[in-house]
Amino acid sequence: xxxxxxxKQVQIIIVAERLFAEHGFNGASVRDIxxxxxxxIAMISYYFGSKEKLLEAIFAYRIGTTTIQLEHLLAQKEIxxxxxxxxxxxxxxxxxxxxxHFFKIMLSEQIKDQENKGLIEIIFNSKKKxxxxxxxxxxxGQKTGQFKKHIDISLLVSTLVGAxxxxxxxxxxxxxxxxxxxxxDDKFQALFKKRMKLYLKNxxxxxxxxxx
Amino acid sequence: xxxxxxxKQVQIIIVAERLFAEHGFNGASVRDIxxxxxxxIAMISYYFGSKEKLLEAIFAYRIGTTTIQLEHLLAQKEIxxxxxxxxxxxxxxxxxxxxxHFFKIMLSEQIKDQENKGLIEIIFNSKKKxxxxxxxxxxxGQKTGQFKKHIDISLLVSTLVGAxxxxxxxxxxxxxxxxxxxxxDDKFQALFKKRMKLYLKNxxxxxxxxxx
Amino acid sequence: xxxxxxxKQVQIIIVAERLFAEHGFNGASVRDIxxxxxxxIAMISYYFGSKEKLLEAIFAYRIGTTTIQLEHLLAQKEIxxxxxxxxxxxxxxxxxxxxxHFFKIMLSEQIKDQENKGLIEIIFNSKKKxxxxxxxxxxxGQKTGQFKKHIDISLLVSTLVGAxxxxxxxxxxxxxxxxxxxxxDDKFQALFKKRMKLYLKNxxxxxxxxxx
Amino acid sequence: xxxxxxxKQVQIIIVAERLFAEHGFNGASVRDIxxxxxxxIAMISYYFGSKEKLLEAIFAYRIGTTTIQLEHLLAQKEIxxxxxxxxxxxxxxxxxxxxxHFFKIMLSEQIKDQENKGLIEIIFNSKKKxxxxxxxxxxxGQKTGQFKKHIDISLLVSTLVGAxxxxxxxxxxxxxxxxxxxxxDDKFQALFKKRMKLYLKNxxxxxxxxxx
DNA sequence: AATGAATGAGTTTTCATTCAT
DNA sequence: TATGAATGAAAACTCATTCAT
Numbered sequence: 001x002x003x004x005x006x007x008k009q010v011q012i013i014i015v016a017e018r019l020f021a022e023h024g025f026n027g028a029s030v031r032d033i034x035x036x037x038x039x040x041i042a043m044i045s046y047y048f049g050s051k052e053k054l055l056e057a058i059f060a061y062r063i064g065t066t067t068i069q070l071e072h073l074l075a076q077k078e079i080x081x082x083x084x085x086x087x088x089x090x091x092x093x094x095x096x097x098x099x100x101h102f103f104k105i106m107l108s109e110q111i112k113d114q115e116n117k118g119l120i121e122i123i124f125n126s127k128k129k130x131x132x133x134x135x136x137x138x139x140x141g142q143k144t145g146q147f148k149k150h151i152d153i154s155l156l157v158s159t160l161v162g163a164x165x166x167x168x169x170x171x172x173x174x175x176x177x178x179x180x181x182x183x184x185d186d187k188f189q190a191l192f193k194k195r196m197k198l199y200l201k202n203x204x205x206x207x208x209x210x211x212x
Numbered sequence: 213x214x215x216x217x218x219x220k221q222v223q224i225i226i227v228a229e230r231l232f233a234e235h236g237f238n239g240a241s242v243r244d245i246x247x248x249x250x251x252x253i254a255m256i257s258y259y260f261g262s263k264e265k266l267l268e269a270i271f272a273y274r275i276g277t278t279t280i281q282l283e284h285l286l287a288q289k290e291i292x293x294x295x296x297x298x299x300x301x302x303x304x305x306x307x308x309x310x311x312x313h314f315f316k317i318m319l320s321e322q323i324k325d326q327e328n329k330g331l332i333e334i335i336f337n338s339k340k341k342x343x344x345x346x347x348x349x350x351x352x353g354q355k356t357g358q359f360k361k362h363i364d365i366s367l368l369v370s371t372l373v374g375a376x377x378x379x380x381x382x383x384x385x386x387x388x389x390x391x392x393x394x395x396x397d398d399k400f401q402a403l404f405k406k407r408m409k410l411y412l413k414n415x416x417x418x419x420x421x422x423x424x
Numbered sequence: 425x426x427x428x429x430x431x432k433q434v435q436i437i438i439v440a441e442r443l444f445a446e447h448g449f450n451g452a453s454v455r456d457i458x459x460x461x462x463x464x465i466a467m468i469s470y471y472f473g474s475k476e477k478l479l480e481a482i483f484a485y486r487i488g489t490t491t492i493q494l495e496h497l498l499a500q501k502e503i504x505x506x507x508x509x510x511x512x513x514x515x516x517x518x519x520x521x522x523x524x525h526f527f528k529i530m531l532s533e534q535i536k537d538q539e540n541k542g543l544i545e546i547i548f549n550s551k552k553k554x555x556x557x558x559x560x561x562x563x564x565g566q567k568t569g570q571f572k573k574h575i576d577i578s579l580l581v582s583t584l585v586g587a588x589x590x591x592x593x594x595x596x597x598x599x600x601x602x603x604x605x606x607x608x609d610d611k612f613q614a615l616f617k618k619r620m621k622l623y624l625k626n627x628x629x630x631x632x633x634x635x636x
Numbered sequence: 637x638x639x640x641x642x643x644k645q646v647q648i649i650i651v652a653e654r655l656f657a658e659h660g661f662n663g664a665s666v667r668d669i670x671x672x673x674x675x676x677i678a679m680i681s682y683y684f685g686s687k688e689k690l691l692e693a694i695f696a697y698r699i700g701t702t703t704i705q706l707e708h709l710l711a712q713k714e715i716x717x718x719x720x721x722x723x724x725x726x727x728x729x730x731x732x733x734x735x736x737h738f739f740k741i742m743l744s745e746q747i748k749d750q751e752n753k754g755l756i757e758i759i760f761n762s763k764k765k766x767x768x769x770x771x772x773x774x775x776x777g778q779k780t781g782q783f784k785k786h787i788d789i790s791l792l793v794s795t796l797v798g799a800x801x802x803x804x805x806x807x808x809x810x811x812x813x814x815x816x817x818x819x820x821d822d823k824f825q826a827l828f829k830k831r832m833k834l835y836l837k838n839x840x841x842x843x844x845x846x847x848x
Numbered sequence: 849a850a851t852g853a854a855t856g857a858g859t860t861t862t863c864a865t866t867c868a869t
Numbered sequence: 870t871a872t873g874a875a876t877g878a879a880a881a882c883t884c885a886t887t888c889a890t
Binding site: 241242243253254256257262263 | 879880881882883884
């Protein structure tokens, strides 16, 4: 299951991830990836079999390491359910920021009509894990009466994922629409992240607790 | 401003839109588009100049016709502000469903590092319109005290757009996660749309009115 | 023999001549020519039959009008043979300067392996006329003892044509090699022409009169 | 500086040189060149980067090896200045005959409005070398009083180059104008070369020594 | 007589992959 | 194990010409 990639393979994966994110899967050429990773062109076929398999390798490399730590975090008893939601939001945003490239690829691949069956399964399993994790969390909150009944978990997850992605993708537009173009980029990033977190927490609080 | 495309040009645009959505911009070849539209390959250069320009034409074709009707709808006096929000949500979902391909392309192009400056402007202008429209709406609700203060419009729009997109994109996963695989597709679609609309309306109600 | 070209045809010929000279026959496209002449693309095939025929038309247009005036000039009795040579040189240089484009095309077409049989004949006839004209002139000079015997007329003509062409083509190199780059272009042109004429006259004088 | 081309690259260069000479740069297709050199089409991009770069490679390949031997020849002390001029003429004609294709390309590229800046420099440097070499030679002759004063070296070189090129290019016309069409081609070639050499030597003798 | 639309064959270049070593 | 060389297929685009009107 857990592939062990050697140094050069990881090098290739990192570069490929960036180029796939920046130009799309078809827009990034094996040549460019090889050049970016300072390896011979033939190495990509040699190591991964094909360009498609390289994409899968990226998923295998990134997805393996993710959910576990969150699981542990959420298992802790002394934290309130709502705080766990907040932690999850923070966690998601941080993870997205640290894996921008991968998040973009993941989104891109979901948009397309996926010819690649392998990826569909990988993505489904990842979603399933999130779904189960959050289901448990919501159930916990509902049992204590903190959260309202009848919450569509799938749509709730889509809300978190979709809203966050969209915010992140639309960062530059946010800058312009809110006249923050003069702010230096690192300052803006910090401000933006703060606002996102606050906004999403308020939103989830509202969604989960406010009954019409 | 408003390009008038002839029958064959529209034919090409429709096919290109579908193929760009299904395979990405670089994944769809001019050859395939020409074949799909039953025109000679050279016609695409002849009519649009280049593949990139064809993409821009798709945007020009789709974006021109959109916001106007919504503007009129929201201008009506006898509808309550909250209902206008609901109308907007319905409108967005319907529009998305009727323009799936275009929505996917739009999202795809936002994900990539946009080399195409023309598109960035087109997308920005579209976002600006939505932003202004919703800003006015929210302000209206705030003035009457229905909506809470301090709402980040940009993030709110991102929430609508992102959540809806993500739901729509993840439809097939939704089906599997909620054990609806046996339901015929048209029935599922109807059910899904109903749930989305309901969910989003509740969500927006909560977001806009619930003060911590 | 003498085609009569209408206004639009002449327009096309002028533009084609320039573009063929600047980019070569294959480097200049019918599209560019049509655009440059502000006519419909189809007009070129319509008027001339094909791109190749257009090239022939340029030759027909340019060659028809040339030698006659020189013939008259050289027929005059009161001018000395050597002065006639000088007149011919001046005439050739002026003609070249006023028909740069055509001269370039003519040279270009001679360089290539000529697939176009029509052109070969046209060029041959033009050469034949020059040959005959100069033969008569030289014979005249030889009869009076002014010119030396045994002059290879073909090579002599090649010398005039080739040297002048080469000088003209290499103008910019001349400028740089002789450190005249700061001189304004019109001044340089005048100087260059003056030098060419003087040089060639001296040269021909030497060639024709100096016996080892 | 001096590129080292491998066997296949040289193969391509030789074929490209011929085809560029015969049909012009734009008239010769990469496909034809590849076919002529019995290599895969992609190899041309692979080896040279592009068609234009291939043209530059031809220049690099041909120009590197030329002037050196002439320099040595002219450096010899025991040969009279005039004889050096004769040697130079013989040398130039032989070189032209052995590099017909390249000479044609060189001329072609000078005729066109050169978009290719690289080539301009290459050609200029080559001209500069010839210019310097001949300048020294002429100065030598002038010092001994053999040659007349005030000789425009640039125009003199143009005369040699232009006249010789023009003669060579107009070979077939020469044949017809001098009724030598029945002579077998190899015999004609030999005769023609002999006549050219003799003619040019006489001409240069006259030009350099005959003062009006 | 004149032309906008259309076309098939052509262009150069790049692609992901495989081969020979 | 690793790689420079090589390749066939495909890419987007342009070509000169013709068609329908």
